[in-house]
Amino acid sequence: MPIEVKDLTHVYMPGTPFEKKALDGVSFTLENGEFVGLIGHTGSGKSTLIMHLNGLLKPTLGSVTVDGLDLSDKNVSLRDVRKRVGLVFQYPEYQLFEETVIGDVMFGPKNLGLGAEECRARAEEALAQVGLPDAALWEKSPFELSGGQKRRVAIAGVLAMKPGTLILDEPTAGLDPRGRDEIMALMRAIHAKGTTVVMVSHSMTDVSRLCGRILVMNHARLTLDGSPADVFADAARLREAGLDLPPCAALAERLRGAGFAGIPGEAFTQEALAPAILAALGRGNV
Amino acid sequence: MQITIGQYFPGDSLLHRMDPRAKILITIALIVGVFLADSVLSYAAMFAFAFAMIRLSRISVKYIVKGLKPIMFIVIFTFVINMFFTTGGTELVRWRFIRITDSGVRAASFMALRLVLLVIVTQLLTLTTSSIALTDGIESLLKPLARIGFPAHELAMMMSIAMRFIPTLMEETDKIMKAQMARGADFESGSLIQRARAMLPLLVPLFVSAFRRADELALAMEARCYRGGRGRTRMKQLRCTKLDAAGAAVAAALLAVVAVL
Ligand SMILES: Nc1ncnc2c1ncn2[C@@H]1O[C@H](COP(=O)(O)OP(=O)(O)OP(=O)(O)O)[C@@H](O)[C@H]1O
Numbered sequence A: 001m002p003i004e005v006k007d008l009t010h011v012y013m014p015g016t017p018f019e020k021k022a023l024d025g026v027s028f029t030l031e032n033g034e035f036v037g038l039i040g041h042t043g044s045g046k047s048t049l050i051m052h053l054n055g056l057l058k059p060t061l062g063s064v065t066v067d068g069l070d071l072s073d074k075n076v077s078l079r080d081v082r083k084r085v086g087l088v089f090q091y092p093e094y095q096l097f098e099e100t101v102i103g104d105v106m107f108g109p110k111n112l113g114l115g116a117e118e119c120r121a122r123a124e125e126a127l128a129q130v131g132l133p134d135a136a137l138w139e140k141s142p143f144e145l146s147g148g149q150k151r152r153v154a155i156a157g158v159l160a161m162k163p164g165t166l167i168l169d170e171p172t173a174g175l176d177p178r179g180r181d182e183i184m185a186l187m188r189a190i191h192a193k194g195t196t197v198v199m200v201s202h203s204m205t206d207v208s209r210l211c212g213r214i215l216v217m218n219h220a221r222l223t224l225d226g227s228p229a230d231v232f233a234d235a236a237r238l239r240e241a242g243l244d245l246p247p248c249a250a251l252a253e254r255l256r257g258a259g260f261a262g263i264p265g266e267a268f269t270q271e272a273l274a275p276a277i278l279a280a281l282g283r284g285n286v
Numbered sequence B: 001m002q003i004t005i006g007q008y009f010p011g012d013s014l015l016h017r018m019d020p021r022a023k024i025l026i027t028i029a030l031i032v033g034v035f036l037a038d039s040v041l042s043y044a045a046m047f048a049f050a051f052a053m054i055r056l057s058r059i060s061v062k063y064i065v066k067g068l069k070p071i072m073f074i075v076i077f078t079f080v081i082n083m084f085f086t087t088g089g090t091e092l093v094r095w096r097f098i099r100i101t102d103s104g105v106r107a108a109s110f111m112a113l114r115l116v117l118l119v120i121v122t123q124l125l126t127l128t129t130s131s132i133a134l135t136d137g138i139e140s141l142l143k144p145l146a147r148i149g150f151p152a153h154e155l156a157m158m159m160s161i162a163m164r165f166i167p168t169l170m171e172e173t174d175k176i177m178k179a180q181m182a183r184g185a186d187f188e189s190g191s192l193i194q195r196a197r198a199m200l201p202l203l204v205p206l207f208v209s210a211f212r213r214a215d216e217l218a219l220a221m222e223a224r225c226y227r228g229g230r231g232r233t234r235m236k237q238l239r240c241t242k243l244d245a246a247g248a249a250v251a252a253a254l255l256a257v258v259a260v261l
């Protein structure tokens, strides 16, 4: 389900001294099955952008089309859109409210108007998918869980709606390295099942490891859009956006600058860079 | 989030520069004036004064009018009630059990104008005074009462904390609401009971986070050895200037005019 964003501009609190242009002429198209990383400095407009993709915010100018449905059109049911595009907010654990874990996960499907059994089945499936298959935990209060578990319950709450596109706002914020790896593995698994995934992140390393395409925001504008290799090739523009190359790409760049011209731009992960360096050394062009 | 009451509108106008204590006292005087006014002329004087103040504050009239929107229902409600239930005077309209008299229309109009004026005046105070200045002013005004055991500092502290957290809580409400809407929650349609039930997914997380915040704040205050008002000095000393004296004089003159008219 392609999502088409055209000349999207959003102004917060227009006509007050607090007026703020958070998005300025952003255009791009998300194709089915992509895994996209959205990255940018604090306040660059990432969260504002993704809230437009399921109609939580309305464009000041421009348009957003999901699956051919224009979100500005009054006749388009927002429930229909939210079924297609799932959005996991930053720190989603703060939205939990039900008495039991399973009840909370069932909240989304219930709102879609599904029957009780279908809701329950979907919730169980989603909880198993996020790595909480233990039925004893389902009946606990979500407030008794650890931070990482709460976050996975919250993600399950969106997954249970079976969205074709899943958007996550900084899903790894505030987690320890192990919790982060678990969430990243989860996102990879969700993507492998055919879901389009958009991940907002501050971490170049995370984005470079997971995503096939990177969108870079800088001061309300989209400055870079392309494959990781393309984006990392434009280090100057990345720095301008207040971002750094991921460590491996930075190392590769410096090696190329030092005369190892044979190290390809695609070598921006540890797994790709190590053999490339070995190959370059073997050829020994210094 | 379009709530202007209690929101500071940054600026550098004469009104912004006045001492908060002077502004509070003048506002109280104006409120008294609003209740004293009972003739067309006195209301005209009050409105002219309010309008002049708005101009002085350099806040657009439109912005102030927008702030009146939330109370429009109450204004209309009081207007209608007063119009129908005030007796005496000459009859204007009579239709079945409904009687409208000229004194009813008069009383109703005055009551509505009164409400509008009250909100404009208090709005001007909160729009031109940051919440910190406001509570500093209140604390300073209440200080004499501390002698007889009135907890002036504590009250001011509570108020400033409450004010400090209004925008935070509003932001939080907005965020949680959006998160639940992303899960298909609907806060806008349905019967009254359905809507009340729909608030649950919003209120539970909101309370949880409010308590968490209160806890954290208490801890942070204690960690910095906070222990009440005794012997505390301030970074910003309040100081009355000629400007405040002039403001007070104008307000007093207005009160006199309104009382006479
Ligand atoms: N509800 C709001 N009202 C007014 N301004 C807002 C609101 N939300 C965001 N902004 C402003 O819009 C700009 C973009 O904010 P946004 O949250 O989209 O940034 P972000 O890229 O997600 O940042 P971060 O990395 O910190 O999450 C910021 O300058 C912010 O101050």
Ligand SMILES: [Mg+2]
Residues within 6 Å of the ligand: A046, A047, A048, A090, A169
């Ligand atoms: Mg954000």
